[in-house]
Amino acid sequence: MALTRLRGFQDLIGPDARAVGFVEQCARTVAERYSISEIRIPLLERLELYQRSSGETSDVVEKQMYAFADRDDAQTTLALRPEGTPGVVRAYIDAGLDRSDPEQRFYYYGPMFRRERPQKGRFRQFNQFGVEIFGRADAACDADLIIMVDEFRRELGLEVEFQVNSLGDATCRPAFRQALLEWGRAHLDQLCEDCHARLERNPLRLLDCKTDVKLAATAPSSADYLCDPCRKHIETVEELLTKANVPYVVNPRLVRGLDYYTRTTFEAISNAVGAQSAVVAGGRYDGLVEALGGAAVAGTGFAIGVERIALALDADRFKRDGAPDAAIIAMGDRATVTAMDLARELRTARLRVEMLSPERGLKALLRRADRLGAHFALIIGDNELAQSVVQVRDLRNSAQQSLPRADIAMHLRAALIR
């Protein structure tokens, strides 16, 4: 049995790792600009947390979780986090912030785990960058988050389509849900197999049936059932997006798989990542903090699928990165001592330096320096030692000069600046 990587888990190497890192860094930069601060929380929580927040019947909780018994006497059931929001809410309540200082702005970054069948843009371990805002019930806050996502995707040079919708709240959603249920029962014979299952479990999902789109289009629309405050809320969000020049489309069939969402819901869709096209998704969850035992505090947020974003980015951008400024080639033991000393000096001067193996020939090492994309090759052999010099070869134009050992750092710094 070979020791291969687990299905749905990935090793990110070289350009792939850089692409994901770039997305993470970009998201952090934008979030900081919005005065959002980082929160770091565990990857492992009680299973119950997810059961109580995501809804017992959601697929995530029902069949996608990595859950197992802890080794304590009480046999606590633990779960690797399938998403970030419940953990952040739990931490927020744990710290007593819901009572002491309810208005908080958090971002998190890290791996999530879901045991799904892998496909393009879908993995069993994947990274999410998420933002959660507590204590803000206003529409401006929702709009601000979408505007932030737009800023983020613009910095990456990524084209997406924003879709927005409102799911209503505790006042008006029950009536909408009931209407869908009745519509579904009335069209029972026309519904596809999947929709039969959806009907009783999660009627909202009837709306995004892909088997019979035409039929789904005749289903009741949430817009027709919104109460006045909910209608006003989504109208304000849309108005603010328009004023901020964020293009969006209203998708009345946009629903969420997780039960805790209320009112505003949105997604950013990319056509560059296969069928799993939602690269960012979010919305409002005003009842969640209270449902998890905290005060009645509003919440809203989103999560970015980091790998999906990376997939949508131009892969060539990350090919030639991480190339050293200088590759040092030492021939012989004495030269190696001098070379390591030189390397340390250059690194202190903030240059990116790689020592090449002293056990191979000059030709091979130059070839390697070239392949690494090094700007300079620094060659030290017996001749150079005798004269206290270093051969400085510019690999881009093949210009080579012999320079005093003491002048190397200054020379390279000057050469690399232009």
Place this chain on the structure above:
RNA sequence: GUGAGUGUAGCUCAGUUGGCAGAGCACCGGGUUGUGGCCUCGGUGGUCGAGGGUUCAAGUCCCUUCACUCACCCCA
């Protein structure tokens, strides 16, 4: 969980009616006793995904199985 497609060198793939496992790229070395790329010559590298069957003979035909990919489902 369901369906389809694909498994041959590290990577991308060729392999005819069943007849000695190949190419390009990558890697290593020579052409240059201490000078990269381009060129040229050579080399390393394979349980042909695995197991079974048919056959004188299987990468090729049959059965089973596993993995990967994409899609459904679901979702970031």
